[in-house]
Amino acid sequence: MNLSRNVKGDIYYVGASDRRLALFENIYPIERGVSYNSYVIMDDKVVLLDTVDESVRGQFYENLYHTLSGRAIDYLVVNHVEPDHASMVEDVMRRFPSVKVVGNQMIIKFLTQFFGDELKERALVVKEGDFLETGHHKLTFVSAPMVHWPEVMFTYDVVDKVLFSADAFGTFGALSGSIFADEYDFDREWLDDARRYYTNIVGKYGAQVCAVLEKAKSIEIGMILPLHGPIWRKDIGYFVSKYATWATYGVEEEGVLVVYASIYGNTASVASSIALKLGDRGIRNVHMYDVSKTDPSYILSDCFKYGKVIFLSPTYNMGIFTKMENLLLDLKAHLWQKRDVALVECGTWSPQSGKLMKEILSSMKDIRFPYDDVITIKSHGGDELEEKINEMVEAIAK
Numbered sequence: 001m002n003l004s005r006n007v008k009g010d011i012y013y014v015g016a017s018d019r020r021l022a023l024f025e026n027i028y029p030i031e032r033g034v035s036y037n038s039y040v041i042m043d044d045k046v047v048l049l050d051t052v053d054e055s056v057r058g059q060f061y062e063n064l065y066h067t068l069s070g071r072a073i074d075y076l077v078v079n080h081v082e083p084d085h086a087s088m089v090e091d092v093m094r095r096f097p098s099v100k101v102v103g104n105q106m107i108i109k110f111l112t113q114f115f116g117d118e119l120k121e122r123a124l125v126v127k128e129g130d131f132l133e134t135g136h137h138k139l140t141f142v143s144a145p146m147v148h149w150p151e152v153m154f155t156y157d158v159v160d161k162v163l164f165s166a167d168a169f170g171t172f173g174a175l176s177g178s179i180f181a182d183e184y185d186f187d188r189e190w191l192d193d194a195r196r197y198y199t200n201i202v203g204k205y206g207a208q209v210c211a212v213l214e215k216a217k218s219i220e221i222g223m224i225l226p227l228h229g230p231i232w233r234k235d236i237g238y239f240v241s242k243y244a245t246w247a248t249y250g251v252e253e254e255g256v257l258v259v260y261a262s263i264y265g266n267t268a269s270v271a272s273s274i275a276l277k278l279g280d281r282g283i284r285n286v287h288m289y290d291v292s293k294t295d296p297s298y299i300l301s302d303c304f305k306y307g308k309v310i311f312l313s314p315t316y317n318m319g320i321f322t323k324m325e326n327l328l329l330d331l332k333a334h335l336w337q338k339r340d341v342a343l344v345e346c347g348t349w350s351p352q353s354g355k356l357m358k359e360i361l362s363s364m365k366d367i368r369f370p371y372d373d374v375i376t377i378k379s380h381g382g383d384e385l386e387e388k389i390n391e392m393v394e395a396i397a398k
């Protein structure tokens with residue numbers, strides 16, 4: 001069944017959503033699915049902008065052929081070579097023998113790595129600032145390296161002020177009922193997934209995102225067409241400002257996370273006590289996470305959202321409890337920074353997870369310890385910890 005939609009004028013959405021996939025990139029849970037967006041411009045020359053993941057090829061071709069109404073594609077613009085968008089490039093080339101594949105040098109190089117050297121013969125190599133005129137539309141290209149791979153470019157239609165933004169401004173979540181962000185309650189339905197998508201997929205590349213946001217200031221953007229999630233045609237500044245906060249590792253909302261690992265519940269009990277004391281102290285937005293229960297992508301996303309985090313971990317194999325260590329290393333890999341943290345360790349004979357957690361966190365940029373000590377739980381937390389916990393809560397709450 002055809003599910004293509006008109007975006008604006010002669011621009012059409014021909015992508016599709018996958019609600020079956022459990023793990024995006026085989027790592028991130030996506031309870032709400034994901035969309036793989038692809039767009040067609042039905043100008044004098046027909047342009048297809050990016051393809052889709054193989055998993056939705058059937059729907060993609062139904063949408064595409066319906067939209068083309070018998071016409072052929074003249075240009076296939078590839079903004080990003082990652083297979084969730086480019087896996088159908090070779091297949092599209094086979095179906096449309098005269099199509100030219102448009103991309104910068106690195107895009108064409110990566111495509112040949114995936115699909116073989118014959119692709120070069122069909123390539124139209126462009127660089128930043130080049131123009132491709134298709135009739136009414138005039139497309140230009142903006143490089144956006146590391147948002148999210150090094151080859152990425154954005155395509156901008158200077159006539160209609162439309163930005164095809166590759167992974168940028170995308171989000172997890174399948175599209176249902178509308179392709180436009182303004183037809184959803186975005187804050188309620190999408191923002192958490194948008195943050196989790198950004199922080200986990202692109203979070204490490206804040207500097208590069210800032211660079212491309214700076215470039216974007218010089219162009220007038222009337223519409224953003226990302227490769228995942230809904231299209232932006234209203235309140236674009238709202239979402240751009242979210243990106244500016246995330247890309248600069250700024251605090252989006254005041255609050256404290258209490259992130260713990262616990263084997264037999266003793267560390268969990270101290271975590272709960274800390275959370276309650278924070279609440280008593282008047283702190284709102286106190287959120288607790290058990291690292292063994294919650295997928296790290298959710299915790300990492302909240303670590304980007306809030307400014308203060310208390311980590312608690314048992315000592316395990318004379319190290320940090322594995323899932324906590326993985327989370328801390330994941331935060332480090334994503335260049336998480338500019339946060340206040342405090343630490344609690346637990347152990348029965350030789351507790352040292354606190355010292356080891358501090359080593360990892362101290363190697364990260366601008367991680368501050370307003371309560372410098374590590375609180376040690378000797379097997380089971382009791383009244384003897386009360387004073388230290390109160391001091392920690394006070395230091396974090398300030």
Ligand code: FEO
Nearest residue numbers: 082084148167227
């Ligand atoms: Fe949605 Fe970097 O691919």
